[in-house]
Amino acid sequence: MVGYPVSLLRLCRRRPILTSEKTQETPTFERRSLLNELTTKGVRITAKRRALLEIIQNATEHLDAAAILEEAQKREPNIDRATVYRTIDLLKKFRLVDELDLMHLNGEKHYYEVKTRRDHLHLACFQCGRIEEFATPLLEELKAEISRQKGFHSEVVRLEVGGRCHLCSESTGM
Amino acid sequence: MVGYPVSLLRLCRRRPILTSEKTQETPTFERRSLLNELTTKGVRITAKRRALLEIIQNATEHLDAAAILEEAQKREPNIDRATVYRTIDLLKKFRLVDELDLMHLNGEKHYYEVKTRRDHLHLACFQCGRIEEFATPLLEELKAEISRQKGFHSEVVRLEVGGRCHLCSESTGM
DNA sequence: GTATTTGCAAAAGCTTTGCTGCAAC
DNA sequence: GTTGCAGCAAAGCTTTTGCAAATAC
Numbered sequence: 001m002v003g004y005p006v007s008l009l010r011l012c013r014r015r016p017i018l019t020s021e022k023t024q025e026t027p028t029f030e031r032r033s034l035l036n037e038l039t040t041k042g043v044r045i046t047a048k049r050r051a052l053l054e055i056i057q058n059a060t061e062h063l064d065a066a067a068i069l070e071e072a073q074k075r076e077p078n079i080d081r082a083t084v085y086r087t088i089d090l091l092k093k094f095r096l097v098d099e100l101d102l103m104h105l106n107g108e109k110h111y112y113e114v115k116t117r118r119d120h121l122h123l124a125c126f127q128c129g130r131i132e133e134f135a136t137p138l139l140e141e142l143k144a145e146i147s148r149q150k151g152f153h154s155e156v157v158r159l160e161v162g163g164r165c166h167l168c169s170e171s172t173g174m
Numbered sequence: 175m176v177g178y179p180v181s182l183l184r185l186c187r188r189r190p191i192l193t194s195e196k197t198q199e200t201p202t203f204e205r206r207s208l209l210n211e212l213t214t215k216g217v218r219i220t221a222k223r224r225a226l227l228e229i230i231q232n233a234t235e236h237l238d239a240a241a242i243l244e245e246a247q248k249r250e251p252n253i254d255r256a257t258v259y260r261t262i263d264l265l266k267k268f269r270l271v272d273e274l275d276l277m278h279l280n281g282e283k284h285y286y287e288v289k290t291r292r293d294h295l296h297l298a299c300f301q302c303g304r305i306e307e308f309a310t311p312l313l314e315e316l317k318a319e320i321s322r323q324k325g326f327h328s329e330v331v332r333l334e335v336g337g338r339c340h341l342c343s344e345s346t347g348m
Numbered sequence: 349g350t351a352t353t354t355g356c357a358a359a360a361g362c363t364t365t366g367c368t369g370c371a372a373c
Numbered sequence: 374g375t376t377g378c379a380g381c382a383a384a385g386c387t388t389t390t391g392c393a394a395a396t397a398c
Contacts, residue, residue, distance in 0.1 A: 218397070218398085220396080220397080238387090239387075239388080240387085255387095255388085256388095256389080256390085259387095259388065259389070260389095263389095281386075281387085282386070282387065283386085283387060283388095284387085284388090
């Protein structure tokens with residue numbers, strides 16, 4: 001009966017409140033223009049939609065629906081969360097945004113990110129909560145391989161990796 | 175104002191009920207033994223836990239918490255969903271299972287899969303709902319690259335790709 | 349006897365929806 | 374005038390939790 005103190009696991013069951021929740025330091029990749037793409041597709045752009053699109057378009061960190069709403073309310077005081085979700089749905093349907101979980105480091109909510117020209121992956125540090133982005137030609141190779149081997153046509157790639165970032169690895173000697 | 179009939183999008187907003195929800199035809203990869211691993215770590219194995227472990231261990235399709243519960247109740251009639259979730263938590267804490275979303279094809283629930291010796295990715299067809307698994311040495315390369323370039327130590331890799339499977343691609347001429 | 353596990357019911361968290369009125373074309 | 378958008382409140386769904394009873398060692 002020696003071993004891991006299972007009862008202690010309880011203590012860390014819930015996702016930790018992380019000190020650096022909103023870190024996204026790496027340079028972002030070239031983003032498509034939500035406004036242009038939607039206009040091209042004949043979607044009506046209302047004032048509220050425009051505000052939401054701009055917020056998502058210019059985000060410097062990964063935003064979830066609540067964060068988008070909060071930001072939008074500064075500009076459009078009466079905007080409702082239903083509008084936020086409905087706009088996000090629109091963007092998802094047209095494949096203009098990617099939906100991320102970021103390894104559920106902060107709960108079950110989703111984060112939204114404008115689709116970039118270059119696929120990239122997300123590295124989530126379990127210890128400090130930092131999210132790093134990383135692009136490599138290997139991702140294109142991977143998609144090509146999927147197509148070759150399975151005949152599968154990739155439209156959305158969600159690659160999330162959990163682990164320990166370089167800073168946390170150093171501090172624990174790993 | 176020509177273009178996509180945006181209003182129609184409403185019709186498909188909710189995830190479709192898919193005909194082949196439970197497909198997982200590809201060979202599974204070698205799985206670690208949940209029972210052995212937990213025992214080694216000094217975790218107490220009760221009858222209910224044992225039932226849950228066996229169900230998860232031997233699953234031939236991707237199971238969510240509700241499916242695991244349903245199956246478990248055939249053997250342990252009084253088992254409660256809280257027990258299911260607590261057992262899953264245990265497995266997650268010890269990194270014995272991976273949590274998947276399968277691109278939210280069927281809602282926000284999570285699917286659980288015994289950690290395999292070899293990382294693999296999941297291909298989710300937006301059209302027919304089939305889930306395929308795919309392993310390639312590129313994944314190991316990718317992890318190595320992440321380590322080299324970012325100093326990030328990968329513990330959990332979740333790679334989900336949405337798109338069109340080979341059958342659906344054929345049928346639509348793509 | 350002490351610590352862990354469990355069921356139960358309630359709550360929490362995030363997202364979706366029905367409905368009604370409003371705005372756009 | 375017809376179609377789509379938006380606010381509001383309610384509901385939905387999955388997951389988590391507090392507590393007391395039951396179980397394991």
